[in-house]
Amino acid sequence: MTSVNRFIQFNNETIDARQLMHYENLARALSKHNHVIINERKLMEFQPVEQTIAISVFWRHREIDIMHAGRLSDIYLLMEGFWKHFDIHAWEDFQSTRSPILSKLLDQLVLLMEEFRLMELIQKKRIGTVKLFKVRVQTYLAFHKQQLRINSQKGFLADAFLNYVFIGMYEGTMHTTGPRDFDKADILIQKVYECKSTESVTELVYQLYDLMQDILLHDTKLQYYAILSASSISNTDFHYHQGMKESELGEEEKKDTIEEVFRSWHRENKQETGVHLQYELEHGRDGKADLDGAAEEGREGHEITEIGQGQSTGDSREINQTEVSNKKSDSMKKAGKEFGKEHVNVVYEEKRMEVLANSQSKQLLQRYRQEQAPFVKSFVQEMKKRMEQKKVDKRINLTKGRLSSKQTVLWTDERPKPFYKKNAPSQQLNAVFGLLVDGSASMQDKLVETRKAVLLFHDVLRELKIAHEIALHYEDAFEASEETQPNTFEWIHKLEDGPSDNGQEILSIESHEDNRDGFSLRWMGKRLVNRPEAHKFILMFSDGEPSAFGYAQNGIMDTAEAVVELEQKKISVLHLFLNDTEASEEQLKLFHLIFGKRTATxxxxxxFSDETLRMLKKILQYVVKST
Structure with missing residues (x-):
């Protein structure tokens, strides 16, 4: 079977997941709002409904120092500036009264001048941001100067005027040249230094409009600022019903700042009242009808809530099948928020691997073990030798312990330390392992070698009496939907199994559909976190990037977050990329973004087996050394 290439990427740019997590931590610290999420969009903006802020892609493809400083300046502007000091009332009043003719230009002028005002405010409060904003201003000045020339040549006067205002604010109008009559606005542009609030900025923009409306006949073609959409500001436009409890009415008071808007949306999302009941209040709810004899009008798409079966002797297989499906669904566990925000609708089951034991599989297992026996024996002997060496190692030059036979130090050293200690012997290595095996469909052509590698892993750890768990993980792509994403973990070997031989289970590994890596890592981490061993490791065998329902865009970031979360819990995550060809530079870069340096191909x-043995050797050498 030909290899399935899982690296079809329509956007060749991969997210620097760890860097974004650093920015996210900064945003949360500045806002004191632990639910803020960061992503990248065309323009920097707030998205209260998703509890997300976006930094601009404007900073991509620049020198690393400039890119980093620019992104940090976005975050400071959003979270230290607009978050706290942007007046929502003044903004709404302005949008309701401004001229519709140049509405896009006027909105962007307000945000442009607010950015200037807030930058000054932030730099006074946080001196350390001065360098960041200096880089920001210089980079944007070069951009607006170029755009001023282009827009002037094309006759896009509204866009050119926006560029002209930006340059005039930061370099002064004396050194700014633009299309004819733009200089009429020079005096007003300089008044931006006098603006102390959002309201004063909107008043200045009104004055600019009165001055330039006869010159600027068409609105802007491009968008330079987004910040906040009008639809996300107000979430209280409900049609209340008689009989609603006061606590269910939502919040009627208007919000003063973006911070209040965010926190309001967060509260609404946590509660079952408010926004989420709007559909139910307006249209009724799906459920059992009251048994008062009243008829209920049916409607297309109405979900089945009960199934009735008559007493006729017809075929009831369909109903029985439905009952089995419902029982299976009820037995599955719900992930909820415990396993990360990307997996709130995940349901999962844990079960033992079904073994198809026959004479052929037993012979195959015996053959694999005969092939691997020399490697297992050599590896185990080497580890035991290292452990034995550790037992007899001496720690010398101590102030207490056993008296050394060499007493010359009593005369040669000013402060002699004539004692030594032997390290206490260790019966076994103080470590525990979890192995996650990718059960996605693309593993089909790699199953034989994967089984061999897993068997080698299992036999080595059994010989060394090291606790370990092996699980196959996958998502049911055919049953997955927005409401639920069924996942399965098939235990090949459980921690509780001890030194039991699960070779037949390993040979029963099969491929299925998708893989939700971030979820699986957290699941295995939960299994290991409370173990008493000093060293905890999770190995992930996979042949590509995460892929599951609704997981394509955020899978890389979520998996990287899971790795960092586990590292914070003292669980090391290692990754082995299973492929039939050399990994491309793009693939290697992606895996380094997710797993850091702890990835091999x-x-x-x-x-496969050679790399598995090599990884185990490095890990166990580290464990022996630190024991």
Missing amino acids: ASSLEK
């Missing part, structure tokens, strides 16, 4: 199917 197998360049061919035959090298």
Whole structure:
């Protein structure tokens, strides 16, 4: 079977997940709002409904220092500036009264001047941001100067005027040249230094409009600012019903700042009242009808809430099948928020691997073990030798312990330390392992070598009496929907199994559909976190990037977050990329973004086992050394 290439990417740019997490932590610290999420969009903006702020892609493809400083300046502007000091009342009043003719230009002028005002405010409060904003201003000045020339040549006067105002604010109008009659606005542009509030900025923009409305006949073609959409400001436009409790009416008071808007949306999302009941209040709810004899009008698409079966002797297989499906759904666990925001609708089941034991599989298992026996024996002997060496190692030059036979230090050293200690012998390595095996469909052509690698892993740890767990993980792509994403973990070997031989289970590994890596890592982490061993490791065998329902865009970021979360819990995550060819530079870069330096690749199917052994050797050498 030909290999399935899972690296079809329509956007070749991958997210620097760890860097974004750093920015996210900064945003949360500045806002004191622990639910803020960061992403990248065309323009920097707030998205209260999703509890998200966006930094601009404007900073991509620049020198690293400039890109980093620019993104930080976005975050400071959003979270230290607009978050706290942008007046929502003044903004709404302005939008309701401004001229519709140049509405886009006027909105962007307000946001442009607010950015200037807030930058001054932030730099006075946080001196350390001065360098960041200096980089920001210089970069945007070069951009607006270029755009001023282009827009002037094309006759886009409204866009050119916006560029002209930006340059005039930061460089002074004396050194700014633009299309004819733009200089009429020079005096007003300088008044931006006098603006102390959002309201004073809107008044200045009104004055600019009165002055330039006869010159600027068409609105802007491009958008330079987004910040906040009008639809996300107000979430209280409900049609209240008689009989609603006061606590269910939502919040009627208007919000003063973006911070209040965010926190209001967060409260609404947590509660079952408010916004989420609007559909139910307006249209009724799906459920059992009251048994008062009243008829209920049916409607297309209405979900089945009960199934009735008559007493006729017809075929009831369909109903029985439905009952089995419902029982299976009820037995599955709900992930909720415990496993990350991307998995709130995930349901999962944990079960033992079904073994198809027969004479052929037993012979195959015996053959695999005969092939691997020399490697297992050599590896185990080496580890035991290292452990034995550790037992007899001496710690010398101590102030207490056993008296050394070399007493010359009593005369040669000013402060002699003539004692030594032997390290206490260790019966076994103080470590625990969890192995997650990718059960996605693309693993089909790699199953034989994957089984061999997993078997080698299992046999080595059994010989060394190291606790370990092996699980196959996958998502049911056919049953997955927006409401629910069913996942399965098939235990091949459980922690509780001890040294039991689960070779037949390993040979029963099969491919299924999708893989939700971030969720699976957190699941395995939960299994290991309370273990008594000093060293905890999770190995992930996969042949590509995360792929599951609604997980394509955020899977990389979520998996990287899961890795960092586990590292904070003292659980090390290692990754082995299973492939039949050399990994591309793009693939290597992606895995380094997710797993950091703890990732390895197998360049061919035959090298899966070799790479597995190499990874185990490095890990166990570290464990022996630190014991």
